[in-house]
Amino acid sequence: MKKIEAVIRHYKLEDVKKALTDAGIVGMTVGEVRGFGRQRGHKEQYRGAEYTVDFMPKLKLEVVVDDPQLEVAITAITSSAQTGNVGDGKIFVTSLEDVIRIRTGETGVEAI
């Protein structure tokens, strides 16, 4: 099993969700995050005081898949979240030891 963490642009959420569900992914978790990579921050001005904002607001999407689904899921995310400009985000993939469904106690792939 793999856990995919994808940092994406806010306005791409609906596209990414549709691409993942179309690819047969059945669940996901999303949260508001802030961060920066190569994308530069922006400047804000308040009554003459200028601040550089490095941490850009992004969404982080978490999806857990069985190994054979990994490529499909990653393709779905990259194709739907891509604009070609800096700031499109990143995808992190890690191996996952176990998943437990709280309601039934099922474990492993069954619980995804």
Place this chain on the structure above:
Amino acid sequence: MIYRLSIALILSFNLLSFVSASAMADDVPMSGEAAEEVAADEGLDSGNIAWMLTSSALVLMMTAPGLALFYGGLVRKKNILGVMMQCIFLMGLMTVVWALWGYSLAFGGDSPFVGNFDHLLLKGVIPDGQLAESEWVNSCIFCVFQGMFFIITPALICGAFAERMKFSTMCVFMVLWGTFVYCPIAHWVWADAGWLCEWNEEALYPAFDFAGGTVVHISSGVSALICALLIGKRLGFGQEPMPPHNLTYTCIGAALLWVGWFGFNAGSALGANAFAVNAFVATHFAAAAGVLAWSIAEWIALGRPSILGACSGAVAGLVCITPAAGAVNPIQGILLGFVAGLVCYLACTKMKNAFGYDDSLDAFGVHGVGGTIGALLVGIFATGDVTGGRVGLIEGNAAQMVNQVVSIGASAILAVIGSVILLKVLDVTMGLRVSQEDEIRGLDLSQHSEEGYIFL
């Protein structure tokens, strides 16, 4: 000023009784004097009372939620309750001070310079069996309306020392400041015998101040600057970002201030009359022009107009028209608002940066500067068409500018001296600032053991 109120409250009735008396006795028209006596005996005008009660409520609304949201949105989120508490607590504290001795000190007695203690505990102001209804109603309405000004004026100062002042010291400072700075200035400018009072025929320097350019805005703005200088900058000022944490609040607050200001200015006509109508419209127009001016300035200087700029411009326009609302017409109000928007923009951006003081929420830049501009401009533009009497420079009364400058100078000097003394004494006795650790944790937690934003 209260004398004007008495006239306003009985005026309409006066007119009515005169008409009906004349109608009943066609061939013996009643003289003006006789009609006045009838009116004084008969009582009060419900329209004026209704407007004054409404205005009083509107002015209260300016402090909280108006100013509380306006200022609250501008601080960092760890300090929002600190700001809100200052506003709401001052509603309580200053009101009680006003009732116990503040009103008497501001409006009691015949001295041109200080009030007296004739009205301690509102003696002669509230129903007591000895007073005719019309007497105590007049005084009581005036007292509660003026009491709302006694709340918002110190609350305005809070913008200068936001995010770092010790709450307990602030409370003591405001009681003393209200007593020794606000009450005397209010007496000079608005008490019937005051030496700066526009309506006092024996005043030394009768200056236009319809609704508080000197009493409210210069006094609070100048004191705010002193606070910013003596209390010092926030930790990390100039090094770390301190952007407003919620401009949505600030925008709502500014809109509430705008609406509340109709009570502040049009209510200062002390009746539902022609002065009130002119003041209402001039106030609205000045705020509108202020929005445009500040926004245009930003548009040119920075390439885009900001919400904070538009809100600040509205307040700057409102501050500027405050002393002038009873002396200029609405079109002149547009001019005043526009000038204030531009000048306050420069004061809050260029001037503050040049001098490097941390007037955190621009209490001086908007209220001190805007109030001064308004007090000067009303001396230039005051028109007999609105005042029905005294005029300004353009209509040939150049001497009025002297009166305006004296009133500005006197208010500013008392505000400086009073604030410096109070702050120096409190610094030694109680301490002005919270500890570094408390400042880093934020006032919400360190002063009130609460958090503004709790999730789960």
